Amino acid sequence: MDPRHLVVVGGGMVAQRLVEALRDRDTDGTWRVTVLAEEPRRPYDRVALTSFFAGRSPEDLALGDPALWDDPLVTLVRGDKAVAVDRAARVVRAESGRTFAYDHLVLATGSYAWVPPMEGADLDGVFVYRTLDDVAALRGYVTTLAEERTVRGVVLGGGLLGLEAAGALDALGARPTVLQVDTHLMSAQVDLGGGEALRRLVNRLGIGVRTQSMTTRVLPHRRGGVGRVELADGTKLDADVVVVAAGVRPRDELGRESGLAVGPRGGVVVDDTCLTDDPHVSAVGEVACIQGACLGLVAPGYTMAEVTVDRLLGGAAVFGGADTATKLKLAGVDVASFGDAFARTPGALEVVWADPVGGVYKKLVMSDDARTLLGGVLVGDASAYASLRPMVGRELPGDPAAFLLPEGGAGAPDLELPDDASVCSCNNVSAGAIRHAVAEDGCHDLGAVKSCTRAGTSCGSCLPLVKKLMATELGKLGVTVSSALCEHFTLSRAQLYDAVRVAGLRTFTEVVERFGTHGRGCDICRPAVASILATTAPAHVLDGERATLQDTNDHVMANLQKDGSYSVVPRMAGGEVTPEGLIAVGEVARDFGLYTKITGGQRVDMFGARIDQLPLIWRRLVDAGFESGHAYGKSLRTVKSCVGSTWCRFGVQDSVALAVMLELRYRGLRSPHKIKLGVSGCARECAEARGKDVGIIATDKGWNVYVGGNGGFTPRHAKLLAEDLDTETLVRTIDRFLLYYVRTADRLQRTAPWIEDVEGGLEGVRAVVMDDSLGICEDLDEQMARHVADYEDEWRATLDDPEKLKRFASFVNAPDVPDPSLAYVPERGQVRPATADERAVLVAGTTLEVRS
Amino acid sequence: MTTLDERATTWLTVCRLEDLPRERGVAALVPDEVDAAPVLTQVALFRLLDDTVLAVQHHDPFSDAHVLARGIVGTRRVDDQDVPTVASPMHKQVFDLRTGTCLDPAGKQPVAGRSPDLRTWPVQVVDGDVRLAVAGGAA
Ligand SMILES: Cc1cc2nc3c(=O)[nH]c(=O)nc-3n(C[C@H](O)[C@H](O)[C@H](O)COP(=O)(O)OP(=O)(O)OC[C@H]3O[C@@H](n4cnc5c(N)ncnc54)[C@H](O)[C@@H]3O)c2cc1C
Ligand code: SF4
Ligand code: FES
Numbered sequence: 006m007d008p009r010h011l012v013v014v015g016g017g018m019v020a021q022r023l024v025e026a027l028r029d030r031d032t033d034g035t036w037r038v039t040v041l042a043e044e045p046r047r048p049y050d051r052v053a054l055t056s057f058f059a060g061r062s063p064e065d066l067a068l069g070d071p072a073l074w075d076d077p078l079v080t081l082v083r084g085d086k087a088v089a090v091d092r093a094a095r096v097v098r099a100e101s102g103r104t105f106a107y108d109h110l111v112l113a114t115g116s117y118a119w120v121p122p123m124e125g126a127d128l129d130g131v132f133v134y135r136t137l138d139d140v141a142a143l144r145g146y147v148t149t150l151a152e153e154r155t156v157r158g159v160v161l162g163g164g165l166l167g168l169e170a171a172g173a174l175d176a177l178g179a180r181p182t183v184l185q186v187d188t189h190l191m192s193a194q195v196d197l198g199g200g201e202a203l204r205r206l207v208n209r210l211g212i213g214v215r216t217q218s219m220t221t222r223v224l225p226h227r228r229g230g231v232g233r234v235e236l237a238d239g240t241k242l243d244a245d246v247v248v249v250a251a252g253v254r255p256r257d258e259l260g261r262e263s264g265l266a267v268g269p270r271g272g273v274v275v276d277d278t279c280l281t282d283d284p285h286v287s288a289v290g291e292v293a294c295i296q297g298a299c300l301g302l303v304a305p306g307y308t309m310a311e312v313t314v315d316r317l318l319g320g321a322a323v324f325g326g327a328d329t330a331t332k333l334k335l336a337g338v339d340v341a342s343f344g345d346a347f348a349r350t351p352g353a354l355e356v357v358w359a360d361p362v363g364g365v366y367k368k369l370v371m372s373d374d375a376r377t378l379l380g381g382v383l384v385g386d387a388s389a390y391a392s393l394r395p396m397v398g399r400e401l402p403g404d405p406a407a408f409l410l411p412e413g414g415a416g417a418p419d420l421e422l423p424d425d426a427s428v429c430s431c432n433n434v435s436a437g438a439i440r441h442a443v444a445e446d447g448c449h450d451l452g453a454v455k456s457c458t459r460a461g462t463s464c465g466s467c468l469p470l471v472k473k474l475m476a477t478e479l480g481k482l483g484v485t486v487s488s489a490l491c492e493h494f495t496l497s498r499a500q501l502y503d504a505v506r507v508a509g510l511r512t513f514t515e516v517v518e519r520f521g522t523h524g525r526g527c528d529i530c531r532p533a534v535a536s537i538l539a540t541t542a543p544a545h546v547l548d549g550e551r552a553t554l555q556d557t558n559d560h561v562m563a564n565l566q567k568d569g570s571y572s573v574v575p576r577m578a579g580g581e582v583t584p585e586g587l588i589a590v591g592e593v594a595r596d597f598g599l600y601t602k603i604t605g606g607q608r609v610d611m612f613g614a615r616i617d618q619l620p621l622i623w624r625r626l627v628d629a630g631f632e633s634g635h636a637y638g639k640s641l642r643t644v645k646s647c648v649g650s651t652w653c654r655f656g657v658q659d660s661v662a663l664a665v666m667l668e669l670r671y672r673g674l675r676s677p678h679k680i681k682l683g684v685s686g687c688a689r690e691c692a693e694a695r696g697k698d699v700g701i702i703a704t705d706k707g708w709n710v711y712v713g714g715n716g717g718f719t720p721r722h723a724k725l726l727a728e729d730l731d732t733e734t735l736v737r738t739i740d741r742f743l744l745y746y747v748r749t750a751d752r753l754q755r756t757a758p759w760i761e762d763v764e765g766g767l768e769g770v771r772a773v774v775m776d777d778s779l780g781i782c783e784d785l786d787e788q789m790a791r792h793v794a795d796y797e798d799e800w801r802a803t804l805d806d807p808e809k810l811k812r813f814a815s816f817v818n819a820p821d822v823p824d825p826s827l828a829y830v831p832e833r834g835q836v837r838p839a840t841a842d843e844r845a846v847l848v849a850g851t852t853l854e855v856r857s
Numbered sequence: 858m859t860t861l862d863e864r865a866t867t868w869l870t871v872c873r874l875e876d877l878p879r880e881r882g883v884a885a886l887v888p889d890e891v892d893a894a895p896v897l898t899q900v901a902l903f904r905l906l907d908d909t910v911l912a913v914q915h916h917d918p919f920s921d922a923h924v925l926a927r928g929i930v931g932t933r934r935v936d937d938q939d940v941p942t943v944a945s946p947m948h949k950q951v952f953d954l955r956t957g958t959c960l961d962p963a964g965k966q967p968v969a970g971r972s973p974d975l976r977t978w979p980v981q982v983v984d985g986d987v988r989l990a991v992a993g994g995a996a
Contacts, residue, residue: 492934524932525880525906528944528951531929553880557927557946560881565946569922616927817872817883817902824884825897826916826923841921841968 008037008078011317012097012105014087014259015113016042018051018303019290021068023111023310028076031318037078039105041097044136045084047074052303052431052464055334057140058173066137087114090263092283111313112260112273112281112288116253116301121161125223130231131247134170143248147177150230150245152706155180157243159234161220162250163190165333170248171212172335179246182213184220184236186251194331194342195382198359202366202384206338209364210776223247255292255299268294277323279313287313300327303463304430311433328430330394332387332466336768337778341390341466344380344397345370353379358409360385367409369393376400391470395426395436428470431463439471443478451475490752491529493521498677498752502537506748511542512550532556533752536639539675540747540788543795545802547809558637561813562799563619564610568838570827571619572612573599574636575626576672579646579664579684580607589629597622600835605716606643606681608634613836615823617815623800632798633673639753640675641682644668645697649686656686658703663732664692667701670736671743673796677750677759680743681715695723698756699739704728708735712742712770713757721757724767727775740789741774741782868981868988877904877987882926882943884915887978887991900978900989901926903954905941910987911954912978913943918971919962920947925975933960 011027013020020040027036042048049066057066074081082099089098090110097105118133120126130150132143150156156179160171163185174181183190189200190207204214219237226232226245234244260273265281265288268274272294279287279295290306291299300306305327315322330343348355352373359366365385372379378396383389389408401408422428424437442448442457451468454475455461461468488497496504501520510516513534517526526534535554538544544551546559558564563571575590582590590609594601597618599611614622623633636642646664650656664684674680683694684701694700700711706729714723727738750759760767772778803809814820828847829836839847871885882903889898899915903926915923927946932939933953941954950973951961957975967973979990 493931524934524939525930525941527931527933527942528929528949531931550880552878553930556929557924560927565924565927567920567922567947569920569924569947811876812878812881815884816886816899817876818885818887822886824899824923826899 008034009108010106011036011038011109011111012107013038013040013111013113014090014097015115015256015290015292016040016044016048016081016083017113017115017290018048018068019115019306019310020111020113021048021073022307023113023289023314024079025069025073026311026314027317028073028079030314034078036317037080039080039082041082041085041087041099041105043084043086044138046137047071047081047083049137050463051135052334054134054137054140055169055173057137058144058176063137087259090259090286092263092265092286095285108285109317110286112257112286112292113290113310114256114259114292116255116291116299118249119252119254120249121220121251123221123223125225125231126249128223128225128231129229130226130245131223131249133249134166135253140173143173143246144177147174147179147246151178154245156245158182158246158248159184159220159242159244160248160250161234162252163187163214163216164193164250164252165191165331167248167250168207168212168333168335168338170250171207172210172338174246174248175210175212180211180213182215182242182244183207184218184234184242185214185216186219188216190214190216191333191340191342194346195340195384196347196368198357199340199342199366199368199382199384202359202361202364203338203340205361205364206340206385207335210335210337253291253301255294257292257294260288260292268297268299270294270299272299275309277312278316279309279324280316287316289313295324296326300329302327302329302331304328304433307431308433328427330397330430332390332464334464334466336765337772337776339383339385339387341383341387341394342381343390343394344378346380346382348379350379356405356409358406369405369409371401371405375405378405388469391428391467392422392473394430395422395428395470399423399426422474428474429458429460429463429467431467432459432461434458434460434467436474439474440478443475444482448475449479449484488751490533491527493517493524493526493530495522496520498533498537499749501533502541502748505534505537506541509542511538511544513538513554514550526554528556529752532559532639535559536675536677536752540744540792543792545797545809546799547803547806547812552812559639561616561619562633562637562803563614564637566612566838568827569824570612570838571614571616572610572636573614573619573622573626574604574608574610574634575631576634576668577608578668578672579644579661581646581661581665582609586629586631589626589631593622593625593629596625598829598836600837604636604643605645606636607645608636608643610636613829613838615815615827616813617820617823620804620810620813623804627798627801627804633800635673635799638673638675639678640673640680641668641671642679644671644682644684645692645694646684647686647691649684649703653686653691655689656703657705658686658708660684660686660692660701660703663701663708667736667739670793671739673799674743674747674792676743676747678753678755680746680756682739696720697723699723699742701735701739707731710735710738713760713767715755715757719757724760726767726771737786738774741785742770744785744788745770745773745781866990866992869991870986870988871900871902872987874904874908874910874982874985874987877902877910879904879906879908880930882928882930884923884926885912885989887989890992899923901943902980902987902989903930903941903943905930905954908982909941910980910982911941912980912989913952913954913957913975914977917945917947917950918959918967918973918975919945919950919965921968921971922947925952930954935960 086100118135158174158179158181160183171181222235224233255272266274273288289309312322333340348370354371356369369381370379422436448454489495531554644664646660649660681697682699683692683697685692685694696714700723702709711723712726828839882901901915928943957977959973981988
């Protein structure tokens with residue numbers, strides 16, 4: 006039998022989920038599906054739209070597995086809009102004139118941004134905030150305008166969306182003011198008290214707020230575009246760009262015109278199975294008016310998609326009701342509301358805790374016996390949101406007030422969530438499903454749990470809870486996920502860093518006695534402590550007890566190779582080297598018989614040096630003006646650069662000069678893992694800077710800085726941290742970024758996973774390093790200044806100290822005898838280590854004189 | 858484990874105690890016998906915090922390179938006791954310095970024909986001289 010034909014109108018988030026669920030479950034291929042999408046691209050993550058301003062590209066917003074769209078049973082028609090539905094003939098007609106006959110039709114047309122009636126709404130510079138094209142246009146407009154003047158932005162609407170948009174304007178450098186018609190911000194979710202606390206937090210970010218302000222007119226600027234807005238009370242405000250976020254309305258025109266029932270406030274009316282009054286037509290997502298209302302959140306839309314698929318396949322699923330819990334996604338402002346946030350349940354009690362100075366307001370709504378949680382509002386500190394939301398409708402253990410106190414206060418009892426409690430409302434994943442994934446399906450890290458259950462893959466607000474559940478479950482399985490460094494320290498690296506820094510400790514013995522559990526450390530904690538002390542109490546790697554902490558690479562300041570010999574890399578800052586320098590390096594390599602190779606970081610690496618040869622090699626290199634290139638350290642490795650504007654026809658900035666300066670600034674900086682930088686002189690990016698932990702790309706106005714890139718096993722592209730910085734700001738930003746990483750990353754964690762883990766993700770990092778949201782920047786700046794001032798070349802310092810040089814003897818009783826097991830054979834004009842078989846022949850019968 | 862033929866045992870002085878940095882290793886070359894033929898064997902000497910000196914083979918059975926003296930010295934809890942250890946600088950296998958036993962093969966196999974456990978040598982410290990019980994050779 007030929008598969009029946011499902012036509013979906015609208016290629017948004019809910020349509021994507023519907024197709025995904027259908028292809029997942031319809032294993033017999035009883036349906037083929039055609040998606041008619043007005044937008045010219047595949048469905049994308051609208052919820053994460055604002056992250057587009059954080060340098061994300063449209064591809065980063067992709068939803069699900071792109072292979073879905075290659076499925077032979079799936080057709081995606083992009084950039085064509087459905088304009089009419091003939092229900093009698095069961096045909097949809099598109100704008101292009103094409104027609105699509107259906108066996109079943111699903112309307113998934115979402116909403117449009119509503120623009121309140123006002124004069125001037127059609128002026129250039131007035132934007133809505135709904136699609137990728139909207140935000141791309143907004144970004145372009147603001148950046149162009151910013152070249153000539155300080156841009157002032159006005160956002161109409163103080164709800165979730167308006168605040169997100171204001172955050173985006175702020176990120177673009179436009180000074181935003183939010184105009185809210187109601188008495189307070191986010192009036193649909195939080196009460197007046199919460200709204201007041203929220204206003205203070207938002208103000209602190211540099212975003213202005215005016216409540217009870219209705220905009221009546223948008224007035225043009227004399228140079229074109231918008232110039233001002235006028236409020237109902239006659240006030241006029243300067244505005245170079247206006248973002249309208251005044252609410253959304255369902256795109257129910259196809260339903261209306263084809264005679265389907267429409268709700269009193271719009272939306273195609275559906276029953277609990279998502280069917281309209283035509284049994285061949287369903288509606289899902291924001292366009293559906295279900296149980297009397299249209300729901301402007303993605304989670305209920307996903308549920309409707311699942312219900313519809315189940316019904317198409319003959320199941321009996323029904324829509325059970327919507328969770329309208331919400332959390333604001335604005336960096337630096339923590340707001341969440343859930344359940345009966347306005348205490349509308351008869352007899353409901355409110356428990357409120359407020360710290361007006363700190364901008365914190367928290368409220369729990371409890372049943373009349375103060376035992377069952379009905380809902381709540383959290384402003385300023387929503388850390389409890391993930392664990393409280395699933396408890397709605399359940400009894401809270403202990404005193405509800407305990408859940409509202411600041412973290413580290415009285416300590417809320419640990420919530421053991423029932424299996425059926427919903428943890429991820431976006432994707433409708435229960436606590437039980439997560440436990441099952443961990444215990445039965447072998448998902449032992451967050452990535453696995455996310456891809457297996459979908460929990461945490463949309464808005465991300467449930468991630469802390471998902472993490473916690475996973476850890477508890479792993480604990481039960483006997484798998485330890487404790488953040489303890491090793492058996493000798495229960496603290497994580499970040500905690501130990503702070504502890505050591507604050508306590509001002511200088512030696513391993515002090516550290517292990519003060520913060521260790523027992524014993525004398527191991528190959529995990531010793532190098533970690535070495536790395537911590539290197540930035541909290543700098544000293545030479547071989548000074549006193551420090552020497553006992555170093556991995557062999559740091560101990561001998563060279564890179565251990567497979568046969569026990571080492572490789573040596575002199576610094577060539579920015580990849581720049583003089584002809585004399587190259588000759589000197591060549592002579593050293595020739596004289597010591599070293600194999601030479603050019604590295605990916607633009608250096609010359611010389612292999613096959615014995616431990617006892619290292620000081621001799623350094624002597625020669627240091628005399629020729631070189632120093633240690635720190636190729637061996639968990640530290641700054643290289644700053645790679647393209648040739649830049651001094652030579653390149655395209656270059657707009659001197660990338661080499663910047664790279665040299667940065668390398669000399671950060672050389673020797675010990676860190677949780679190696680750090681690499683790259684600088685490109687223009688957008689052509691010849692230095693591949695976005696594959697580096699910190700990548701800098703010249704623009705004609707300054708420098709763009711990207712963070713969190715790496716090559717290797719899991720390659721990552723760096724993400725934009727800030728744009729068009731002048732050199733001074735750039736350096737300060739990198740200083741802070743690096744030290745914030747040094748202080749808070751886990752051991753052996755590169756910057757990319759660190760950014761994912763650290764509080765607030767990339768936004769959080771930006772808030773810390775650009776806006777000093779933690780108030781630590783002065784400290785970081787001072788720490789970097791000390792690093793720069795204290796730097797010394799480790800090789801030279803070793804050469805100057807006979808005690809240190811003793812460590813480079815091959816044998817304590819035969820210091821000049823080379824390791825007799827090393828053997829090399831020629832290959833392509835150089836040497837390579839002999840294989841085991843070759844060696845058996847080469848080194849047989851060694852006889853040596855031994856001191857006794 | 859070491860088996861020593863008493864008659865062939867010689868106490869060889871390899872260095873002074875102060876030549877050994879605490880909680881790090883150094884390598885030494887000592888006379889040895891393999892199949893009754895005299896050879897030189899590379900030994901790794903470790904001086905602990907309490908000045909105990911321990912000796913194991915310098916050869917790492919997992920990487921087939923002579924590197925163990927360059928590993929990080931530490932301790933590991935085994936049956937409620939802190940056992941002195943060294944971790945191979947190559948691939949992080951952990952060995953008990955007193956017995957040579959491999960405590961953690963780090964998911965790897967030793968190279969063909971090698972035991973994962975290390976050979977050990979008895980050590981004495983007499984008047985600041987560090988002496989190793991070696992077989993044959995220097996006698
Ligand atoms: C900036 C922003 C932040 C948000 N944050 C959150 C959040 O944190 N949490 C949350 O739950 N929700 C959030 N939302 C809301 C969420 O994005 C929507 O609930 C969700 O996208 C609804 O999915 P949908 O498929 O119903 O509609 P949409 O995703 O809007 O998709 C509808 C698609 O149909 C197309 N279409 C319409 N008419 C036609 C036609 N006639 N022919 C062809 N195609 C048509 C539209 O162009 C659109 O692409 C946010 C929305 C925005 C804009
Ligand atoms: S990135 Fe630009 S400036 Fe640098 S080499 Fe390439 S084209 Fe030239
Ligand atoms: S609640 Fe949004 S991703 Fe889980």
